[in-house]
Amino acid sequence: HFERALAARENAATDDQAAEVLFGLGRAQLATHGHDQLGPAVASLRRAFDHYVETGDIDRAIAVASHPLPLSFRFGYTDAAELIARALTLVSPGSCEAGRLLAQQGWFYGFIEGDYDRAQHAFRQAISIAESERDTAVERRTLANAAFVDAFHLRWGDCLEKGTRAIELAREDDDPSTEIPASRAVVFTLTATGQRERARSLVSPALARAEQLRERWWLTSTSFNNEVLCLYEGDWQTAREMSELGLAADPRDPRHLALRAVLESRLGDDGAADAYFDRLRDLALESAPPGPIVDHLLLALAVPLAAGAASGDERLDGARAAAEGVLSLPKLNPLLGIYATTALGLIAVRRGESDNASRLYETLAAQQGTASYFVPLATDRVLGLLAATAGRIDAALGHFADGLAFCDRAGYRTEHAWIAADYADALLEHTGTDGRARALQLQDEALELARELGMRPLAERVLARRELLEA
16 A cells, blocks of 8 residues: 555655655555565665655654664664664654664674674663663563564573563563563563473464564564474474464565475475475575575574485585674674584585594583474584594584483473484494493484484484494
């Protein structure tokens, strides 16, 4: 309807009516376009903003600039940050309008640019305004954005504190557009720290809120959070349902393409996994870094996680290039750097590169006792594999033991199975007869879980190792 309204004007000069239509069009585009179509939405908002500034209608200009944005990396490649910065020069310092803009600017600083200190400065200003003006809308939006930044800067405790408070305030005021991102930030942290049941208590309400709003970004994002947990649990049916929901909302969403490829490979359907990898690869190739980061990062992570043919040499080369492209960026928040390094680590393990494995182990060692919230992968499993590849056997065995304990506490059954198999392999290869009894026990554990969960490639791998051992 907004597009028809603009077309009916037949290219007339922009006036107040046209600006109003452009603002409506921008909001509609944000809600209905896919993750890779945010540029047109920002362009619509920018045209409306520019008109209001030129005509001196500052209140309307600020309303356009402070409209809440979905928390997507794609905004790093649009004019949204510059629009907010310009708007801040027009508002009165200490006003509620300034608070709304600072909340958004802090998110850009911390999430897109990876500058935590500048982000916190903006957030503190926004919270100060919210408190002095008693504006709970500014407070909850600021806390939600700050929690999101904390999750990507590995500040788990800060994220939980801010995100939980933002959820409470959003529910009190029936504000789903704030409740959803706050819930997602908290779920990120809970997933990373193995608090699965607490995470489960948030993903369903967030998904229900997204279905209520019917906005594409929230539908793809909340179903993604749910799908990650399902893959850790081995709940393949619900994982498929979440995948289908997300891909129905946006068939080009890289998160769902990557997770679906991992799901199919874990169940032994290499053909289906290849099809999803092809779609993800084609999406990533559309723009090299510093284009859309997540497309490349998920390709880099998912390929070496695949169990079968889907992770062949050619795909591993592409995954390595994608990870290195992400790490070459001058602005990158810490979590993306760690996940890209993790991808390189998995590739080094697959190819037996001991020197690379040793170097990458040192980079990732501080992340022990956590798990990825992008893909189903416990960090201690990665560290164990890297240490074993580098010849650090004692360290490897320690990480595998820690990884099993972490997954047992968290209920991450699929990762438990893979770690048990990796642990058994390390014992058999490096400890000889001394570790044989424990290795057999671990193989039995892995095989039982693999059969129960239908993970045919893992079951076949364990049986093949057992046959060699018995021979």
